[in-house]
Amino acid sequence: MSDRIPVTVLSGSLGAGKTTLLNHLLGAAGDRDIAVLVNDMGDVNVDAELIAEGSEVDVAGVTELSNGCICCELQDDLETAVVRLARDRSFDALVVESSGISEPAPVARLFTTESRVAAQYRVDALVTVLDTRRFLDAFGDDDVPTRQGTDADGRPLSDLLVEQVEVSNVVLLNKRDLCSDAELDRAADLVAALQPDATTIPTSFSAVDPDRLVGIDAFDASELATLPGWKRALADAGHGGHGEADHAHGEADHAHGEANHAHGEANHAHRHPDEVYGVSSFTYRRRRPFQPDRLAEALRSLPADVVRSKGTLWVAGSDQRQQVGQAGRSVRVTAQGPWIASRPSVERDMLRSNRPDLSWHDEHGDRETAYVVIGTDLETDSIVDRLDAALVTDEEWERVRAEDELSGVEEFPTTPGDEVVLREP
Structure with a gap:
């Protein structure tokens, strides 16, 4: 001691x-x-x-x-x-x-x-x-x-x-x-x-x-206390074979209908072990971007049983990693800087070499949505369906690849560190 x-x-x-x-x-x-x-x-x-x-x-x-x-x-x-x-x-x-x-x-x-x-x-x-x-x-x-x-x-x-x-x-x-x-x-x-x-x-x-409370030696300085629930759920979902998961993501991109629905079933199967009084969590992962208007509406209309949600969002038309943080009625999105895949090739290669564990897709790079939802008596399928409906359609996907503009991008911050309030208490 x-x-x-x-x-x-x-x-x-x-x-x-x-x-x-x-x-x-x-x-x-x-x-x-x-x-x-x-x-x-x-x-x-x-x-x-x-x-x-x-x-x-x-x-x-x-x-x-x-x-x-x-x-x-x-x-x-x-x-x-x-x-x-x-x-x-x-x-x-x-x-x-x-x-x-x-x-x-x-x-x-x-x-x-x-x-x-x-x-x-x-x-x-x-x-x-x-x-x-x-x-x-x-x-x-x-x-x-x-x-x-x-x-x-x-x-x-x-x-x-x-x-x-x-x-x-x-x-x-x-x-x-x-x-x-x-x-x-x-x-x-x-x-x-x-x-x-x-x-x-x-x-x-x-x-x-x-x-x-005093003299209990409970603090772990290496993590400023242990991981909060949303980070732990995200980490747990990320383990157990990123390679297979990323391959499934790629398959879903080329067949948005049945493949994407099946992928959703696999992703939201992850749940918290302590579901004692109806509190549970799931992790939503996709390698297809969101249509901005529909995503903003989906986040604004999160049901009351969602207590806490947080994660990184891939929004079509933006090169910024968008971090969403929701607590109760409050929903805020912060720009976290550009995706590694969107950076110049020399910088991109250097960043990748420094992060050997980085999940990387041949076509999309590190662009991915990884979003943890925690709540009471969650209607998981309904929330997943709502988020899936906010993803770009095949037609919109082609426009994104052709670098055509999509409406609603102004709903999200464009400068690293900037924040947008989507819903307030």
Whole structure:
């Protein structure tokens, strides 16, 4: 075990119970000396004041970072604060509470890269606190009020909520007293779909044994926590013979009807092992591009039972790899840069030589759709049929090969890093 100070990074939406949890941890710490660093977006750090008032801990044990977010603009301040904290006092563990709109991964990364911080600290666990009722509402039916807002950048908070869960080692299903047993089971299974290796702990008023959150050595720095559910499903679908799968893709391209339907049956047969409460996943792969207008409509009309979906899309008429990210009602697409196959030959050959495991098709190169869908009681065949209907027809395919323009390309971003919102909560 390292002699560096263990760090628990605490995240969760506004009102989920993070401050209540910190007061509980400080009050129940026993012989363990816990230091706390609190981040708040306002110029007055309300959380720090509440912690200082609600605990018998010496106020010196609570460090404040205000008027900004520690996952981005306050990174330098965070580094300075934790180094100074280790220099000024002795303690057994540090808990960093990020603001309700912070991403935990960039915060954890500060403690894992080679720096003066990493020399003194190690990440012990990433912990997310959920308001379980609101978590279920965020991924409920269309007629359920979502009660969602947006962060400072205009991004739906449902996106951030999913990202906080996907990197977690431990998830507290807080406010369990407001949920039925069936709802708690469903919430736990949704968490398992988003992050299969996370431990879920139902709590009321964030009351949990500190030994289950602090000093548990649950963090794997090599992957910034283990792969989230959608990446794992994509990786699993990609294993087991890319060669045969790519050959089947090629056959489907030349016979879009029966061959493509059969290929769809093979692809969406991959399902998550933990389908306990109706949560499952499948991976949709195709080496035929989408017609832009029909794809945009298909993504906008994803059914309510799709909780999370993410992947790379091949859109006809665009040389950009389009990455789609959907969480609840939010659907966003980001341009990830050109396909390797669309680059100049010298650059293309160099990139291919550096990536020996790259799946490559003789005609299409690396162009391919690989899209993971996670949800509850999924109508898989219906979703696959909807996506298949958005692929280019044989006639449109000939136009694409002749480099004729197709309508709807403007629905998707054209510059690497740019983002287009297809649906908002």
